[in-house]
Amino acid sequence: MELQSRGCPAGGPAERHHGNVNRGTTDEALLPAVREACLGDARPPVPPRPLIGQSWHRVRLRGVDPETGGSSPRLATDEVEERRQRSPLGGLLTHLREGLGSVVDVERHLMAVTDAEGLVLWRQGNRGVLRGADRLGFDVGASWAEELVGTNGIGTSLVERRPVQVRSAEHFVRTHHAWSCAAAPLHDPRDGRLLGVLNVSGPAPAFNPATLPLVTAVAKVGEGELRVRHWESVERLRAVAAPMLARVGGRALVVDRDGWAAAVTGMGPVGRVALPKSVQAGRAWLPSLGLCSLAPLPDGWLVRVEEAPRAELVPSRVVLDVSGPRRWTVTVAGAAGEWSQELSPRHAELLYVLARHPGGRSAAELAADLFGDASRTVTVRAEMSRMRRTLAGVLSHRPYRFAENVDVRLLVPPRPADLLPASTAPVVLADRARR
Template identity: 55%
Template sequence: MPHSPMEVTRLTATDAARAARVLDEMRASTLGGGRAKLAPRPAIRESWGRMLHNGIDPDHDFRTDLLSRDEVERRRQTSRLRHTLPVLREGLLSLADTAQHIMLVADADGRVLWREGSASVLRKADGQGLGVGADWREETVGTNGIGTPLVSRRPVQVYSSEHFVRALHSWTCTGAPITDPRDGSLLGVVDVSGPLETLHPCTLALVDSVAKLAQARLRDLHLTSLEQLRAVAAPVLARMDGRAVAVDKNGWTAAVTGMPYTNRLALPKSLAPGRCWLPALGLCSVEPLPGGWLIHPTGDPEPPLTAPHILLDVSHPRRWTVTVSGQTGSWTHELTPRHAELLYLLALHRDGRSASTLADDMFGDPARTVTVRAEMSRVRRYLGAFLDHRPYRFTEGAEVEVLLPEAPLDLLPHSVAPGVVRARAAAGGQAWVERAQR
């Protein structure tokens, strides 16, 4: 009997039937509250915890209502994932055809938008209601290679009985998230799925690598769009006096005049022509450009920042924001996973954290202060007026409010930062895990 996840991984490559039995015994013992000879892998354990908390029935019919053809097409045309398809096909379809697998590409809502690969496996998927337009979110289908990476933000391979819903035990799914390099937002997941007996132990590494190549493709497209914006903005800036900067819709700088160059400006979630306050520049006038904005700092005096209200919203498992309200109005910024972790930890410890303590909270390694300082420098680009350092903390006058999820396991579920893990455990989010490991 294997005693470690690594041994099970090797076993799937040599004896799929035995691997399925081992995983089935592990699942039955763990979900039944007993002591399993083999503990679930961390990603699976965390996912099962979410399923148990949400009351998902492991024996329910997982088939979902499919999106209409018109809605699938609308999502395809508006999703940046469409630009990654040539890379995904080149990297994964040969594997899918050879190994009797299919490749699925789902958006950030877990809806399958594209599906290609082995004809026989596609027919099997159709018979189980897993067609184009299907909903593969964890809360709908249970632990799987699309929904689980959407929550964890990490590549995940789900073998046979590691699927929470029993009807999926004949499948093995391997998925990796694809993020937008412009702002770190989650675009969706690419997944390779098929029968357990055709699993290759290198599938996870391959899918993850191809997902990163897809993100590199999006980065190249972004650089091209910045060049196009620069060509439009350059003659406009040449005629202007004073300071001005041309940025794209995500705040990336295309051209600048009369001021130091910075790679990116933090922009409000909704920016419109007119006057607004930006953290890095103060009061500005904003004019539209094709594909971006022309921003001109006015130099007008700013009202004093007295008693700002800072709302950190981490109540959603896949999207987090910080909103600052004060005399200049309200301003919202969508957070990357790393910045959501950092700001949550600072909100948790209002007395502040030194760089080494914050490094320990984030990475379990007090020596990683360089990484912490670099990330905090990025945070200060949009929250600098409300953050102190030495130690890092919110300014004394700031009123900080945190919106938390109802379920402790939904608190930054992607995070493996020790400080966040401790907070989830303190809120009762790991009680079922402790029961299963007794």
């Protein structure tokens, strides 16, 4: 019997799109009884918060043991160090610690920063709290992904991609009930990519409800710092790009490593060019520009737009991969080569709907598919406009659809229940419920 039976709803769009999903609607003293009833398929004294009910539902389907949880091998010290070096979050630690210092030092909590897979890369806090965390396996190199250790601030925030607070017995695993936690995702402002999670955990009786707003605010400050550093690097690149482009004929531009334009010649203004996931020197097909020649620069790329026969610019195949729990990609291929990029949750939902409806969908139909509200066409049109700029030649409109003569392949999880796990789009919920 599934979690949503007998008063333990797994949640739906009405619960997610209205109000605060972290709102405390259940008295702390009732939480153990609510959990026991839901896990025993009985009627709870009050239903769990929708956010928690949805998470419990997911982890039950994953087979997580509610008494002991799961485990994963700890990363070796050298691999932890390698991930730290690759992560932009290492440069934010001072800002994050300063923002949370009073909570971590005075209130006997700990701060943890993870990567996008839920692996703990940094930890700081009171020695006693750290020893307690060690006993739970909450140490550097451990994974706190939801599918491994059940409902928790880190793992559930990664799935939901939003700030999350998990109180005592809202944790799926019993051994975690002495703790409460608040977590917020950290995104790269350059491309929206999920970088990891900022988390504060501590003894449940001492946990302050104001911790979640504080963690959320500090995470936003950290993202703002990344944004400032990015634009400073673009300005430095612009200083060397302008004289370089003055010597280049035709259409060309200089972009940083994330595709943000520093200077342009022979064409209109460009904000950002979506580069392939793995960029290499040589010829490459970029959906927004066509066939291009890429040459490496110390901090970016020189992109020359080539004139090519129309047949070389037309994409012939699209692979939409939504089979993973947290990362989704679209790959476009044609005579000029192949291009691949990660998708945001919303764009993954939109492309999934279009792949499921080859004949196309109107803005009203897409709004109903995604929000259960056919009137939200302004939001749909804005998102589709952004995607069509990136996927020029791949998407058509009136109605919105993949271009003719493009072979579209959709890769989904082996189990329907794992499809876009945090999505509450009606079309996804319906497909996820299929058995």
